Amino acid sequence: MPGIPGLAGLWRRTLGEEGVCVAVVDGQADLDHPAFDGAAVSHLGGVWPDDGPAGDTAAHGTHVASVIFGQHGGPVLGIAPRCRGLVVPAFSRRRGRTSQLELARGIELAVDAGALVINVSGGQLSASGEAEDALARAVRFCVERGVLVVAAAGNDGCFCTHVPAALPGVLAVGALDEHGVPLAASNWGAAYRRHGIMAPGQEVLGARPGSGTVRATGTSLAAPIVAGVAGLLLSLQRQAGTRPDPLAVGAALLHGADSCDVTSSVACERFLTGTLNIEGAVRIVTSAINETPRDSLPATSATAASQQSCGCGCDGRKGAAVRGGSPEVVMSAEKNAAPVAHPVYAVGVLGYDFGSEARRDSFKQLMEPAEAGGVTVPANPYDPRRMVEHLTAQPSEARPLLWTVSLELTPIYAIEPVGPYAAEVYALLVRLLAGQVAAPESEEFLERVAVPGRMSGRTVRLFSGQSVPVIEVEQRRGLCGWEVNRLTESAVRAAGSALGDTEDEATRKALRQFLTRVYYDLRNLGATSRDRALNFAATNAFQAAHTFATALAHGLALESIGVEKSPFGRQDSDCWDVKLRFFDPENTRRAKRAFRFTIDVSDTLPVTVGEVRDWAEP
Template sequence: MGELSAIPGLAGLWRLTTGDGRITVAVVDGAVDTGHPALAGADITRVQGAGAAADVTGEKKAHGTAVAGVLFGRHDGPVPGVAPGCRGVSVPAFCDRRPRTSQLDLARAVEAAADAGAHVINISGGQLAAAEEAEDVLSRAIRRCVEGNVLVVAAAGNDGCLCDHVPAALPGVLAVGACDDAGRPLPSSNWGRDSSRHGLLAPGHEVPVAAPGGGVTRLSGTSLAAPIVSGVAALLLSLQLHRGARPDPLAVGRVLLETADPCDLGEAEACTRYLTGKLNITKAVKAVTTNPIDAPTGASGQELVVLSSDVPSPLAGHGQPRCDCAPTPVGALATAPTSASPSVSAPSVSAQSMSAQSVFAQPVGHSVGLSAPVDAPALTPVATLAAPAPSPTTAGVTLSADDEGQPAPQRLIYALGTLGYDFGTEARRDTFKQLMPPVEVDGVSVPANPYDPRQMVAYLTENPSEARALIWTLNLDLTPIYAIEAVGGYAPGVYERLVEFLGRQLEAEDSETFVDRVSVPGRQPGRTTRLFSGQVVPTVEVDITRGLYGWSVTSLAHAVVDPCPPPRTSVAAGGGRDNDRDRISEAVADFLARIYYDLRNFGATSRDRALNFAATNAVQARETLSQALGRGMALQNIDVEKSPYARPDSDCWDVKLRFFDPENGRRAKRVYRFTIDVKDVMPVSIGEVRSWPEN
C-alpha cells in the first residue's frame, strides 16, 4: 500500500481536516510507547486498563504502538497517521507477561475507554468465537457504548476462514477486514457470518507503522485496517464539529457502511469475503458534508433497559456483500451467511434503509480466553500473505514499574461478588505455610495448607493482624475483578469483617449465617495488584465498614418476606400463608439472581452502583417487592435511568422494576421506582417508592 496518503480519498480528506482535539479515539490494545518519534507531540493520555505498560520491546506494546502510530502519527514525522489532530486515549488490555486476556478484562477496558470520553474505540484484537459465545459482561459493555453513542471499531481477525472474532462479531460493532492496494481481501482476513453483517474492508497490506526502538516497518493484517477506519471516522466527526454540528459517532459508522463500495471482483464466491463492501472515503465525506445524518437509535436516550434484548443495532449491516457480479453458484452458497438481511444494491445515507438486529448476543456460561491483538505475531516486516493457522495468538496482562507515579483519577466502586484471597508470590505463600500451625488428620500432624480457606480463617481469627499480609480479592464466578485493600483508621475493622465473611462463605447453604454475596464500597485509586497467577487487577481502597455487607439469597428473601402484607390470594383460593411466603421467596430469589448473573458488572459506573445497591439489602427493595408480589404480580424487567430530578451536587439514578400479572395478560403492568444517590462512596436511597400502572 505504501504511504497512507495513497489510500483513495484520504489525501482529499486531509485537506479538509487532520482531526480536532475535541474528538477522542481510544486504543484498547497493548501499551503505547509515546516516546516514539512518530508520536512526538501527540495528545495521548493513558488510563488504567486491564493490562499495564510492558517493556518497549515487548510484542504487545509494539503492537499497541503500531496501532497508535497509524492513528496519531504526526504528518511531519516518520509515520504519518490518519488523524494526528485528534486526542488519543491508551487503554492497555494486552501485555506480554500474561499469556491470555479474558473477555472480562476487555470489557473493563472498553468501559474505561468510554468513561474517558472516547467517541471512537479501536480494538485491534479479539477471540476466535461467534457472537453468541461472547460473555455477557463484554456484550453489555458494547451495548453501553451503543447507548452512549460511542463507535466501537474492531478487527475481524486474521485466521483466513469463514469465522468470526469477538468483539468484531458483536452487534453494534463496526467490524473491519483487510484488503490489498487493489481492493482484494487479504487471504488472512476473516469473513465471518456476524461480522459480514456490519463490517467493511479497508487497506491493511504493508502499512507503515512505528516499530520498537524508534524505527519504522511495514505490517499487514486487520489490526492495521481497523485503525485506518477508526481514524477516518474521527476525521468525519471532526468535520461535523467544524460544520457546527454535534458529533454523532454511530451515525458516522452507518455512513461508512452505507457508502462502502460493492464487490467488483467479478466472482460471486470471492465476494463472500468482502463483508458489506470496501471503504470509500470520498463517498463518506460527501455524505457527511452534503446530507443530514439521522441520529442513531438510543444515542440520546438516558434509559438503560438492562434486561431487554430487543434494542435495534445502529450498525446493523446488509448481511451479504453488495456484489456487481454474476449470480452466486449453488456450491458457493454453502459457506455464505444464511441469516442475512436483504442486501442493498447501492450506497445510501438513510438510516431507515438499515436492517435492525439485537444489540445483545446470547452469553454462554463459561469463561474463555481472549486472544492477543489478532495479528500480533506479524511485528516484523511481512514477506508473504499466507493465511496463518486458525489458532488465536495469546495475549497478556502485566504490571510494570512505569505504572508507578501515574495514578488515574479515583473512581467510586460499589461492587458485588464473592471473597477470595491470594498470596502474590511464592515467598508470601511459604511464609503463611510456616507460620500457620499444623493440623491433625486421622491423628497424624501434617503441615498447614494455606490454600485451605478453613485453615486460613482459623489462623486469621487467632492472628487478625496477618489479614493485612494477604491479597483479598472480590470475584465474579471465581474470576478476581478487584484487589481489596483496607486503608485508614478503620482498616482493622475492615479486615476483621473480610475474615468473618470468608468463614461464613464456607458454611452450609441452609445455615442462617451463610454468605454467598458480599458488597464492597470503596475507591479505585488507579493502582493495580499482581496476583500469584500473574493476573493484574485494579485495587479498591476500603476505608469504612459501613456498606461492607454479606448475605445469602435465602436470608435476603426471608428479610423481604417477613414484612410482606397479606397477599391478595387467600386460603379459600387454594393458598395459605406459608405457601404465599414460599411463592414470594422464590420471586425474590429470581430478582436477586437476575442482578447477580444476568446483570453482573464491575460496580464502577454510576448506574451499576445504583443497581448493585438496590440488591445489597432488603431495605432498598423491600417495599417494592412486597407490594408487587403481594398483588400477585411477577417481575418482568429492570430499568436503570438517570433521575430527571436530583438534589444539587448529587448523582441520582432511578431503579425501575416493571411487573406483570402472569395469570391475566390484559391486566395493566405496574412500575415501581425508587431513587438512589451514588454521589458518595456509600450510596443512599432518596424519597419514597413510587408506583403507577402502565399499559
C-alpha cells in the same frame, strides 16, 4: 495510508477536531515517540499497570495509536491527527494476552471518559459464537450511549466468530492487501455480514516504541484506519454545528461501502458488508448535515459544540476546559494524565491469593495441621476453612494475604484495607470468608460480597501471574456479604407486607431470583456509574422488597431490570434511576407496572435518594 482513495480529499476538509475523542483499548503506547509530538493524546491512568514502552503489547499499542493520531509532518501520518486521543491499556506484557473481562473494563471506562469512537484491535475467538456477559454488556452500553465501537475481525483466517467484532452494534473490520483482496488471515463469517467492512491492512506504517517506524499486517491495523476515518466524519459534523452522531457515522461507513464484485475470484462473503469507500461515506454524512433543519441544530459555538460532543469538556484548545465560563487545566489533555481515584462498587466472590511460592509456604508452615478421622493431615493453605481457622486464631496474618474479589472464578480486583480502620476491615474480611464456607442452609451463609472502594492506581501480581487493579477500602461501612437467607427474611419484614404466608413465600422466592439474576445476567465490574448503581440496588434488597411485595400482590412477574441516568439530582451528585418492570404472565394485554428508585453513586458508598415510585405502562 496517504494512498487510501478519498483520504486526501477528506484531509482537505478536516484533520479532526479535539472535541471528538477517539479511544484505543489496547496495550500501552509510547506517547513520547516523535510521531505524537503535538498530539492531544493521553493514557487513562490509574487502572492498569504502567508496563512502559517495552514488550509486544506496547509495540502493538504504539503502532495502533500512531495509525490514528500520528502527527502530519512527523514520521507517521495518522488518519485523524487532530482528534483527541485516549489510550486505555487493556493488554499487559505480564500476561501476554487480554481477557474479555479486561476488554469490557476498558470499553466501559473509555465511554465514561468521553470517547465517541472506541478502537479495539484485539479480542478472542468464541467457539460458542457468543461473548461473555461482561463484554456483551459493555458493547450494549456503548450502543445505548451512542458510542461507536470499531473492532478487528481477527487474524485466524477462518469462517468463525471473533469477539467483540462479531457482536451486534460493533463495526467489524477485516483487512485487504495492496490489491484490494482480503488477506488470507482475515476472518469472515455470518456474524460480520451485516456490520463488517474491509480496509487496507497490509504493511501499514506505524510508530515503534523508542524511535523509528515499523510496518505490520493484519486486521489490527485495518481497524484504526476505519476508526480514524470515523473520527474525521464526526469532526465534519461538529464543524457544521450539528451534534456528532457516532452510530450514524458507523451506518454511513457501512452504507457507503463498495459491494463485492461478483465476478471476482474471491468469494463475496470474504468481503463482509463491503470495502471502505471514504468518498461514499462523506457524501452520506454531508447530505444528512445539509438536510438537517437549521432551527433544530444545537448551539454552534466552539464551546457548546465541544461540550455536546465530548465528555472531557475540552473546547478544542489543548489543556483548557470551560466550566462556568473560565478556562482551567485539564489533566486528560496531557500525555500522561494523573491517575484518578475511580470509585468502585464491586459484587463478587471473596477470595485470597499468596502472590508467590514463598508467601504460600510461609502460611503452610505457620498453619496448624488438621485432624481427619484420627489422622493428622498437613496444613493446606488453599483450603478456605483451614485458612479461616488460622486467621481467626492469628488475626494479624490477614494482612500478608492478597484479598481478591472474583467474577466466575476470575479475579477482577485485589482488596487492600487502608487508613486507621484497616485492622477492622481485615477482621471483617475474615468473617465474610467464614460466611462463604458456611453450610448453605445456615443463616450465616453468604453467596457473594459487596465491596465499596476506590481505585488506587496500582496493581498486584497474583500467584497465577495475572495482574489485577487494587481497590482501597477505608472503612467497614458498606463492606458486606449477601447473606441471602437472613437478607431475604429481613427484606420481607421490612416491606411491611400484610399479604399472608403464601404471598410472603412468593416474595422471598422473587427476591432470591432478583439477586441471582442481577449477579448472573447483569454481572459487571462495578467501575462505571451505572454499574455501581445496579450493584448497590441488588445489595440493598430492603429498597426492592416493597416493590416485589406490591407487584406480586397483583400477580406480576419481573420482566426487566434497567439503569438510566436520572434527569434529577442534587448538586455535585451522580444520580441513576434503577427501573424494575413487571408483567402479567397470564395476561399479556394487561398493562405492565414500572417501579423506579434513585441511587446517588457520587460517593464511595452509594445512597438511595427519595422514595420508590411506580406507574402503569402500556
